[in-house]
Structure formats: structure tokens, C-alpha cells
Amino acid sequence: MKLILRSLLQIKHSSKFILAVLVICLIIRLLPYFAPVRAADIAQNQLAMQFSDRNGLPLGTLLTRDQEHTSVVPLNQVSPQFIHAILAAEDGSFYHHGALDMKAVIRASKEAIHAKRIVSGASTITMQLSRMLDPVPRSFSGKLQEIWLSWRLTAGMNKDEILSAYINRLPMGGNIYGVEAAAQTYFSIPASELNLAQASLLAAIPNNPTYFNPYEHWERLKQRQKYVLNRMVEEKYISGAIAAARTQTEKVVFQSRPRGIIAAPHFLFWLANQIPPTPLEKQGWGDKSVIRTTINRPLQQFVEAQVQQVISSLAANNVHDAAALVIDNHTGEVLAYVGSPDYFNQAKLGRNDGVQALRQPGSTLKPFVYELALEKSLIRPNTILADVPARYAIPGARLYSPTDYTERFLGPVRVRIALANSLNVPAVRVLEKVGVQTFLERLHQLGFENLNQTPEHYGLGLTLGSGEVSLWELARAYVTMARLGESIPLVSTFSDSPIQNSSCAESAPNMRCNIQNSTTIWQLITNILSDNHARATAFGVNSVLNLPFPVAVKTGTSSNFRDTWTVGFTTDYTVATWVGNFNGEPMRQVSGVTGAAPLWNRIMLHLHEHQEPAAFPPPEGLIQLPICAISGLRPTSDCTSVVQEYFYPEDKIAYEGNNQFNLPPEYNEWLAKQQQSSLVSTNLRILSPHHGDLFLLYPGEETKQKLEFKLAGNKSAPVEWWLNGEKLDTNSANSLFWNLRPGKWTLEARSGEMNDKVSFQVKLANIKPTRRGFSISNSQVKGNHP
Template sequence: MKLILRSLLKLKRTSKVILAVLVICLVVRLLPYFAPIRAADIAQNQLAMQFSDRNGLPLGTLLTRDQEHTSVVPLNQVSPQFIHAILAAEDGSFYYHGALDMKAIIRASKEAIHAKRIVSGASTITMQLARMLDPVPRSVSGKLSEIWLSWRLVAGMNKDEILSAYINRLPMGGNIYGVEAAAQTYFSIPANELNLAQASLLAAIPNNPTYFNPYQHWERLKQRQKYVLNRMVQEKYISGAIAARTSTEKVVFQSRQQGIIAAPHFLFWLANQIPSTSLEKGVLIPPFLRGVRGDQSVIRTTINRPLQQFVEAQVQQVISSLAANNVHDAAALVIDNHTGEILAYVGSPDYFNEAKLGRNDGVQALRQPGSTLKPFVYELALEKGLIRPNTILADLPAHYAIPGAKLYSPTDYTESFLGPVRVRIALANSLNVPAVRVLEKVGVETFLERLHQLGFEHLNQTPEYYGLGLTLGSGEVSLWELARAYLTMARLGEATPLVSTFSDSPIQNPKSKIQNSTTIWQLITNMLSDNHARATAFGVDSVLNLPFPVAVKTGTSSNFRDTWTVGFTTNYTVATWVGNFNGEPMRQVSGVTGAAPLWNRIMLHLHEHQEPADFPPPEGLVQLPVCAISGLRPTPDCTSVVQEYFYPEDKIAYEGQNQFNLPPEYDEWLAKQQQLNFTSTNLRILSPHHGDLFLVYPGEEEKQKLEFKLVGNKSAPVEWWLNGEKLDINSANALFWNLRPGKWTLEARSGEMTDKVSFQVELASIKPTRRGFSINTTTSK
């Protein structure tokens, strides 16, 4: 009896233990349903971006911000061939078991015990998805964590949702994830167009993406494909004959550079413009940026792919031709003037060449713009009435005192001066000194404000920081900013943002008018398109002269580190930069020999089939003949007459202007001219200057001579008078006089015209060290 009671008690305790174990197991199994993982919880927010050009041609696909190339597609947009292949290869009974496949676990355990090693795995697709979501060490604790996560997935998602999440995360080699990204990268087709051969090859990769890399281990991948096809036969998806035929079918994997076909710099720049908030909740891109190609959402850009590829090729060719001049980099931007749309964007000769800094974006990089800002200072000065179209500017040596710095003395790279020049000539030939003089009239602060209005946002230092050198490129700007400013000029002062994508519904781009009248912009355009006006600096047949109307400006930064050419027709604006990303100076390269040839090729290509319309003449202005040098109404003895624009209110003053008298600041320049190509109505002594002091050495009087030189119209033979005595020398414009100590008054007479200067000659106390050496000291006037 006691034995029976003891047995009953033991059975009761065992039953309680079993019941407790069962309850614990039930609770553990039910717990996932209290913390289910739903499809929305694991939605892939960081997706790859796919781009097309304006006509739907693909430009490429960019990786997500964490550098994973991922494209998400619904299950119904994936080829059934791939779904069957991946199910057969990874989990044939996926739809018939839960998170775990107990039959597979038992089978794998028996094989491991018999072989004393792991022969096959028992991971289900659900377990693999759990491992993708939360990678854990391959240990007992890691496996338990994986099972727990798998149960939570099953608790919150149905089979199709789990499979969809799985195939969109499959590792497909390198940083490519998901069947859609793999199909696009390897075959340039969407996942719903995969055939059996392509699908079985892709399904073979996830088992070991590195080992089965299609570019490096093709034979291994083909062997794995045969396994996948055999499994599909076993699962009755295909017949053995189809499997055999498919395994011998030729499949070509496309070699593509990170999935980018064209415009890599543009695509990366554009991707950075899309805020990260737009990628929340599984939304790939904002709806207004989406275009449609088939069933696939694509960002439709304004790029014209054939034009983009042409410009890319020209950039490489121009750089190759300049290699001997230590030129390695270039960039270009092409814009539609009517819409502001970007048609081509090239940031460097080769984005994928890291050794040559190819990833640097020359369109957005900040560099010194050289003379490309000059048109805007002239426009502002004309707008404010500080200069007129026929104003004469002095291209003469000038010096400016800058506190705490060396004396600023602007010069052109030829280090020569043209003397009196019209505004048109100064701008068209990119003369430095006249531009600085005009900026001095305008004021650096005022000019800087205008540049900010034009969109030069990186010129953010104080006016004192830039100084008068601002008009010569002392600041730093980008090619993007320059192109946008010249687009404003092409649109006659209407500032328009550059457009990079199309929208489903038109977006009203904010526009603003830089100034109310379009006349000044038309006048600047007229000057920049004047081939004859720029001939002095660039010649009559330079690469800037095209067979149709085009306004253009070049620029070269200090030490020849950057060359620029920006110009426009009535249809397009083209901006080019040639230089070196590492800052090395180029050899014998300027704006017209560096960036201009590239600009020339692009402009000719754009207008190959249709020439642009003429620029409209400046509204409300009248053209009148002027003397080419004086800018005034021509006199009978003017050697060159040209047409120049005048404001109607200046016409009366024009009628009364017929005398051209250069102020004294031109004397030194005039004295250096071998041949004077203009006349002056007044007689003027150019040498010596009034107040000059000369030193003569004892015994050297016969060897030291002073040139008497004058200029002007002569109504009668010239007479020279020195201290009231007529010199017995017959000379039209100049003569040489032996220096003698004393105070002298020199007078030149020609009929009724006369000019007089005083100068002094003193004996020097120190003899020259070399025979024939003399000292000539001139005091300031």
C-alpha cells in the first residue's frame, strides 16, 4: 500500500513538472505574439536612388547613405522564376512550416551525428531574415536569439510579407542588396523581367556572395546554378530538360561602375539635395521628384544623356591635349536659358579615378574666378550712371595704398597698357586697370551686395577683405555660381534658380529682377558678343569667335591655377573650368587656351543643327559714330570711326563734342608710344614733364641728352623755344638737347597753339661708375 501511495505521489510530482514545463513552453511560444514584428517595423528606409535623364534614359543608381545598394520592390513585381529559384535553393517548404522547420532540424541533426560534422543547415528563410535584421555570433546564445526574433516575425507578418522582406535584403555581392538592385546592376533590367537563367544565377549568389562573385568566380557560380536548377526540378517548378537547357544558356553580366552610366558628379550632388526626412517611412523620394519608367519609381532629371556623354568625352579630350602644359582637371555646365534646366554637368574628367582626385566636383568647388566677374561691375557702374557707353577709361599704371599690405598695382598679364580705351574695349579685352578704376567708382561694398544678389553666396567675407581686387577674382566662387549669374545676364536681369529635376506638377520657381531696366543687360551682352572689340587681346579668329551670336568672357586666376570661360547664346549658357584640383599652376595656359577650347566645342555642338537667334539691341539707345580712341564725335582727322550706343539724353552733348584732350595722367604713356594712332586738338609737350629735375655729371654734358617730345595737331611748323630763345633745330615732334645746369622753360609753338613746361638741371656730386651712365630723377607733378 505504501509503495502504491509512493508511486502515486511520484507520478503526481512528475505530472506537475511536465505540466509546468508545458506551461512554460506555451508561455514562451506565446510571448512573441505580445511583441510581434510587423512589416512596417522593418520597412527599408535607406534605399538606393535610381535616376533617368529628361527622356527616360537611365543615368544610374546610387547607393544608400550607408553605402548599400538597395532597391525595394513588392513581391508581385519580382519574376516568378526568381521566387521559385530562391525558395528551392534556400527553403523549399517555406509556405508549409512555421518559423522553424522541425523536419529539416531533425534531418540536419542526424547527418551531423553520422558524419561527425555539420553537413547541411536547417535555417529557414524566416531565420535568415532574422539574421539579416540582427546579425549575432554563431553560438548557442546567438542561435536562441535568432529563433526568438524568427518567432516575433511570424507573429507579426504573413508568409508573403516575410518573403518580400527577405528577397529585398538578400546579399547579392559587394554592396548590392536585394533582387531588384542585383537585376539592375548585373543585367540592367527590373526584377520582373528576369528569365530562368538569370534568376537561377542570382539565386545562387546569396549562399556565399564572395565565393560566388560573378566577375571573379564564374565557374563556381555556374556550379551553384546547377544545384539551384536541380532543386527546382525536385520541387517540381521545372522539368529536368528545362534545367539542363538553362544551365548551358549564355548569360552576360554587365560590367558597370557602381551602377552609374553617366553624370556621376551630378547624381551624387542631386542625392545630397534630397533631405533625409524624405526617406522616412519607406518613401524612396518625394512624390514631386518621381518619374515613372515601367512599374519602377525613378528620379527623372533634366540631364540630356547624349549631350552629357558628349561633354564628358570633350572634357577628357581637352585635358589630354593639355597634358604637356601640366593640366589635369576640368569641369563643365550646360544650362537651358529658357527654363534654367541643367542639361549637362561634368565635375571632373573621370569620377572613378581616385588617384587623380576624380571625385572632386569642379562644378561646386570654390576657386578664384579671374576676370569672369568684370561684366557685373561694368553693368552696375552703367546702371548707376557712373560711366556711359562712350566713356573713356585710363588703361595706365595705377597704384593703390592698402593698409597693412603692399602697394596694389594691377596689371594685365602682358604687362602693357593701351592708354585711353572705351568701356567696350576695356571689357571685351578684359583689361585689369580700367576694371579696378570702375570698381573704385562703384565701391567694393556696393559691388559685393550685387554679387550676393546674383547668387555668389560663398563671397561671405567683408569688403575690406576682398578690396579692389574683387573685380579681378580675389574671392572664391564656384562654376555653378558663375553659370547661374551668367544665366541671369542671358535672361536680361531675371534671376532664375537652376533646375535639376522634373516635377509631376509644375513648380513656380522663385524669380527676381536684378534691376528694372533690361537695357543695361542688353548693352553688356552686346559688348561681350563684339568680336571686333576683343580682337586686341584675343585676335580676330580666336576660339571665342563662333559663326553665330554669342556673348562670352574668359578668366584666369593668379599664377595660372584656374582658367574659366563662361558664355551664352539666346538658347544656352555654357560654363567651363580647366585647372588642377591640387592647386598646381599650369604652364602657358590662360582662359582662352585652357577653358575656351572646351567651351567652343560644346557651343558648336549645341547649335550644330540650328543657329541661335540674334541678341536684341539695347532698348531705347541710339547708335552714333564716334572716334575709336576718343569716344567722341569724329573730327576730319580721326583715323578710325566706329559705332557706339548713346542714351537719347546724351545726344545733345554728343553734337557739341569734337575735341579730345587727354589729361596729364596720360603724358608718361604718350611719351612711350612709338606711333600715335590718334590726334589731339591741343599741342602738348610730353617730355620733359613740368617740374622735372635732372642731374648731370661734370664733364659728361656732351654725352647726356634730354628728349623734347610733343603731340597734337600742328597748324604750322613747330618751333621750340628754351628760356625765350628759339632753338635752331627743325623737328616735327621731337629733338634731343644736351643737358646743361640751370632752370629752364621750354615752349613749343605751332601757329596759334602753344604749350610750356619748366624743368631744372643740376650738377651731380657723384660721378657715374660706368661710362655713359646718367641719372634722371623726376619729381611728382
């Protein structure tokens, strides 16, 4: 009796245990329904993007940000042959079991026990999808995580949704994922058009994409295809006879068409980064899989070839990199975009994008400071600017003394000559009149958003390129110039696409971007930049900047010859080029006209090969009058060079008046170094010493320290030098050297009725000089030597 009672108690306890186990299992199985994974949760947003040029020619396909080439299609746009093939090969009972196929689990377990090794797997399509979404280690805990995610997928998605997510993620060899990407890559057809032979081959790849790579292991893949076809027969999708007949009659040819990028790689990668990481249907692309850009592929490939050729020709000058941009002035559309000679050459930093990189622009900003100065009436078209040595005190730094790379000075020059020849000192003088703050604000209006430092940071060197800008910004600003002050955004895709690059107004919303109140001045600047004769002093008449049609152009060279630029436009196109080195190494004997200009020249000639551009309109409302090239005033009988220049009508009265021209004292240092100065000054002038100078005489060096007396101007009679009322005995008319002696001195030069007089002082010094040649003018210490 006790034995029976004990047995009943054991059965009771066992039932409770079994019931408890069943309840726990039920709870575990129901938990996924409290955390289901739905189709929207695993939507593929980071997809490969296909691009075409403006005429539909393919430019290439970019991978997703994780470098996977993926194209997503709905299940109803996939060939039934492929669906049957992949189901037969991977999970024949997919529609008849849940997340797990218990029959397959039991079968695989028996086979493993009998063979003492794993003979076949039991993974379902749902479990494979789970591994694609969340790869886990092949361990017991990893398998539990895989099962858990599979249950959650089943709880939130129906069979078609699971199958659709699966076939769009299938590894199809290399970095190709999904049946659509595979069909397009291997056969150049959409997945909906796959025939039985193609479908069975593609369904064979996912089992081991590397082992069955169609380009490397064709025979292996054919053997796997036979397995797939046999499984399709077993699952009754096809009959054996049909499989044999169709796979023999349906030819399979794997395409050798270009894969990846065909043209404009830098542009495509830059453009892809403008696309937000959201589903395609939310981006506005609709069902379109190809993004139509503004690029003209034949032009793009021509520019790419020219970049490589120009760089090759400059290799001996330590030049390795270049970039180019072509814009349609009428629409702002980007027609060509080359960021480097070879994007795919990583050893030469080919992935660097020279269009977007920030570099010092050299002199390419000068036209904008001249335009602003003319707009504010700080200078006039006939203003004479001083191209003579100048020094500017900068707090906490050395004296700033701008020079041209030739280290020569031209003296008095017209605005036209100063800008056309890219003279540095006149440009700095003009910026000094405008003000760095005002000029910086104008550059912001023009879209130079990367010039974001304070005016003090850039200083007067801003007009010579002390800031950093991109080729993109330069091209956009010159498009504004070509459009006479009207700013438009640069466009990279067409209107049915959501991408349109920012305009000045978008990058600087508080700025006034259209500068159309000065249309005439923009026309004048264009007129100067297109004047081949005006730039002849620096570039010659027959330079690469001189084209057989009207074109405005500006070159630039950064400090230490690290960057060369050429930006110019016709009425139709703006072309911007950069030549330099990404690693910052200086080039050898290369300037803007020898570096970037030849590339610019080739592109411009190609653009206008079949049709010349229209002429630039002359500056509206201005009149042309003859002027003396040296003085900028009405010519006199003594003027040796007469040219035409534009005037405002209101300046004509002043033009008819005084035409006497005398150089101010700032020219003295320059005049002192000229062989002939009579052409530029009608009066006698003592150039050295200056009035009020103080010189120190060091003991023991009385015979070594000499002061040069130098004179400039027209001489009506022989020159006489007088010092403190005593005539000096000299045969030298324009220059002589005098031994320093302590005292206060008055120096006078006489020629007929003309004369000039200065006073200076010499004192004995108490100490030996530590550095000879030290000189400070205007009542400060000087120590001169011959």
C-alpha cells in the same frame, strides 16, 4: 517513512524549480512582444537610384550611400518561381514554424554530435534576416543576440512581411542586393518575370555570393542550381520531370549590358545628394524606379569626349582637368554636365567635380560690374576709361597695382573696348566708382552665394576674380544675362520629379533677383560681348571666340594661370567651361582663350550645327552716333579713327556741343612712355617732372643723379626748354636729362604760342641711399637715375 517524506519534499522543490524555469522561459519568450520590430522599422530607404536622360535613355544606376545596389519590390511583384526556389533552398518550413525551427535545431545537433563537426545549419529565414539587419560575431553570445532579434521580428511582423524584407536584402553577388536588383542586373527584366531556370539560378547565389559568382564561377553555380531544383522537388513545388524539361528549354543568358554609370557620373552623384534619405513613396516618385533628368545623353557624351580631347591636346602645357556645363536659356534645364575628364580615374582626382568646385573666376565677373555702373549712370556707353598704371593704397598691405598679363597699357579706351578686351585697370576703376559693397550685393542677387566674405576681404580685386565661385554659379549668372536680367532656377529633373535646383531667390531670399529694370543695359552688355571687332586688340579677329553666328562670350584667367574660363551664350544656350588643374598647379602658357575657349567653341558649334540661333536684339531706346575712337566725342577733322557707338537720346545735346578732348594728369606716366603722343593730346604737357615734386641729392653722387625732362603733345614749332628763366642748350625736343642741383626750379617748355610750366625742388640728403630708384611724388622724396 522519513525516506518517503524526503522524496516528497524533493519532488516539491523540483516542481517549484521547474515551474520557476518555465515562468522565466515564458517571460523571456514574451519580452519580444514588448519590443517588436515592425516592417516600417526596417524599411529600406537608402536605395539604388536609376536615372534616364530627357528622352528615356538610361544614364546609369547609383548605389546607396553605403554602396549597395538595392531595389525594393513588394512580395506580390516577385515571380512565384523565385519565392518557391528561395524557400526550398533556405527554409522549406518557413510558413510552419516560428523564429526558430526546433526540428531543424535538433536535427543539426544530432548530426554535429555524430560527425563531431557542423554538418548542416539550422538558421531560418527569420534568423538570416536578423543577421542582415544586425551582423554579429559567430559566437554563443552572437547567436543569442540573433535569436533575440528573430523573436522581435516575429513579434512585430507576419510571415509575408518577413519574407519580403528578406528577399529584398539577399546578397546576390558583388554589391548587388535583393532579387529585383539581381534580375535587372543579370537579366534586364523585373523580378516578376523570372522563369524557373532564372529563378533557381538566382536562388542559388545567396548561399555564398562570392563562391557562386555567375560571371566567374558558372559551373559552380550550375551545380548549386541542381541542389535548388532538387529541393523544390522535395518540397513539392515542382516535379522532377518538369524541372528537367523546363531548365533545359528555358535559356539563361546573363546580360553583358553596361552596369552602373553610362554617362554624366558627376551629375548623377550631385543629383543623388539632393534627394533626402526618405522612403521613395514619400519622395514623390510613386512607383517609378527611374528618375528622368534633363540631360541630353548624346550631347552629354559628345561634351565628355570633347573634354578628353581638349585636355589631351593641352597635356604638354601641364593641363590635366576640365569641366563643362550646357544650359537651355529658355527653360533653365541642364543639358550636359561634365565635372572632370574621367570620373573613374582616382589617380588623377577624377571624382573632383569641376562644376561645383570653387575656383577664382578671373575676368568672368567684369560684365556684371560694367552693367551695374551703366545702370547707375556712373559711366555711359561712350565714356573713356584710363588704361594706364594705377596704384591703390590697401591698409596693412602693399600698394595694389592692377595690370594685364601682357603688362601693356592702351591709354584712353572706350567702355566697349575695355570690356571686350578684358582690360584690368579700367575694370578696377569702374568698380571703384560702383563700390565693392554695392557690387557684392549685385553678385549675391545673381546667385553667387559662395561670395560670402566681407567687401574688405575682396577689395577692388573682386572684379578681377579675387573671390571664389563655381562654374555652376557662373553659368546661372550668364543665363540671367542671356535672359536680360530675368533669373530662373537651373533645373535638373522634370516637373513630375521633386528636385529643382535653387534659384537666386531661394539661395538669397532677401535679395531682389530679377534685374529687369535695366533690360536695355543688359542688351548693351550682350552687344559688347558679341562684338568680334571690339575684342580684336586682345584676341584677334579670327580667334576661337569668333563663331559664324551671334554669340556673346567672356573669358577669364585666374592668378598664376591656375584656372581658365570661358562662358558665353546664344539666344538659345549658355555654355560654361573651365580648364585647369584640380591640384592647383599652374598651367604653362595657357590663358582663357587658349585653355577653356577651344572647348567652349566645339560645344557651341555642335549645339548650332543644324540651326543657327536668332540674332541678339539691339539695345532698345538707344541711338548710334559716330564718335572719335580716342575721345569718345563727336569726331573732329583731326580724328584718325571714327566708329559708331550707342548713346542715350538725352546725351545727344552734349554730343553736339564741345568736342575738345584733353587727357587728365592721370595719363602722364603712360604718355611719358609712348613713342608718339601727338595723337592723344592737343596741348603741350610736361610729363616729367610733376609739379611740386621734391628730389634728394645724395653727396658724392652729383654727377650720377639725373632727372628726365619729358614732353608730350602737338608741337607747332621747335621746342625750347627753359629752367628758372634760362634757355637750355639742347637738340632734343621731347626728352632730355638734367644733372640734379640743389634749389627751387621752374621748368618751362615752349613751342610757338604753346607752353607748359612746372615747379620742383632739389635738396641735399643727409644720408646715403639704401635703395636706388626710390620715388614718391607730390612734395615727397624722389631719387631718380637714368
